[in-house]
Amino acid sequence: MEFNGVLRRRRMVRHFTTEPVDPAAAERIIAAGLRAPSAGYSQGYALVVLESERERARLWATHSPPGEGGWSPDVQEGIRKAPLLIAVLASKDVYLNRYAQADKGWTDRDEARWPVPYWYVDAGAVAVLLLLACVDEGLGALLFGIVPDDIAGFRKEFGVPDSHDLVGCVAIGHEDPAAPRRDLSARRRDRSELVHRGGW
Numbered sequence: 001m002e003f004n005g006v007l008r009r010r011r012m013v014r015h016f017t018t019e020p021v022d023p024a025a026a027e028r029i030i031a032a033g034l035r036a037p038s039a040g041y042s043q044g045y046a047l048v049v050l051e052s053e054r055e056r057a058r059l060w061a062t063h064s065p066p067g068e069g070g071w072s073p074d075v076q077e078g079i080r081k082a083p084l085l086i087a088v089l090a091s092k093d094v095y096l097n098r099y100a101q102a103d104k105g106w107t108d109r110d111e112a113r114w115p116v117p118y119w120y121v122d123a124g125a126v127a128v129l130l131l132l133a134c135v136d137e138g139l140g141a142l143l144f145g146i147v148p149d150d151i152a153g154f155r156k157e158f159g160v161p162d163s164h165d166l167v168g169c170v171a172i173g174h175e176d177p178a179a180p181r182r183d184l185s186a187r188r189r190d191r192s193e194l195v196h197r198g199g200w
Contacts, residue, residue: 013140
């Protein structure tokens, strides 16, 4: 698919079928995510890939449904059918260590040197590439977060070290063609509100 077509078709899917994702497609999606840029080529991101029904059930067992205004019961059911889940993690320590190396010119790991936490920025780039790769494979995807109260349970269940923070999860699968589609076009902000040429 042409890149512009991928961009136009990218949207968050909340209703999946149980049809499995082709393993070769899953590997291509993962490979695409790992092509994300990273500050200093630190590559301080990691993926936890959950493919089996048992693995996915373990994630959902640690995940509380979002509160008021969150997922309705039918959306929860639709999302939980996704046959592939990829958790995206970021490690601040990897970046602080990398920039304390001689070729970067810093001699310490002072977090104050960073104007923004690039470990999260770069993990976000991984998530976006996963989403775009799903469209290219003819699949649907949803990026969703884990509420703070559930993160400790996620860490324990999947053995995630304290050095890595969960940024979000990507649910991947075949979109349910019978499910209603949300039309968010009325909520799209005008370009003039988002793009400031030559200054704000």
